[in-house]
Amino acid sequence: MKLHFLNGWLIKERGSDIMEVKNRPEGLLGNPKANPNYSNSASSQRARLLNHFESCPRLSTVEARETYGVLHPCGRIMELRKKGYLIDTHWTITPDSNGVLHRVGLYVFKGQKARRDHD
Numbered sequence: 001m002k003l004h005f006l007n008g009w010l011i012k013e014r015g016s017d018i019m020e021v022k023n024r025p026e027g028l029l030g031n032p033k034a035n036p037n038y039s040n041s042a043s044s045q046r047a048r049l050l051n052h053f054e055s056c057p058r059l060s061t062v063e064a065r066e067t068y069g070v071l072h073p074c075g076r077i078m079e080l081r082k083k084g085y086l087i088d089t090h091w092t093i094t095p096d097s098n099g100v101l102h103r104v105g106l107y108v109f110k111g112q113k114a115r116r117d118h119d
Helices: 042-055 061-068 073-082
Strands: 002-006 009-014 017-023 058-060 085-095 101-112
Touching (some): 042 058, 042 073, 058 061, 061 073, 061 085, 073 085
């Protein structure tokens, strides 16, 4: 099997038969090796999620994976909750980039808990 990109599409070939074609979001994450500022660390993934929540309070599991490269969004959301962020989960049916329906979490950002100072 041979893999290559053609105009932003991932092409999987076996011999001369094209087996599968998937769309690749262009320019959103790019090639991590070509972009030294990109990181897959948990803290970087949490930062990308928080950055999204600043402009839009809702984010689905599929969007977190496909747009922000967070492959385990529920883990990052759990970590943000432990840090005091208020994030609700609503279950929804959402198509992925191939049109396949999945039951996924829709995360709704509600802000951050007020911190109490201890004297």
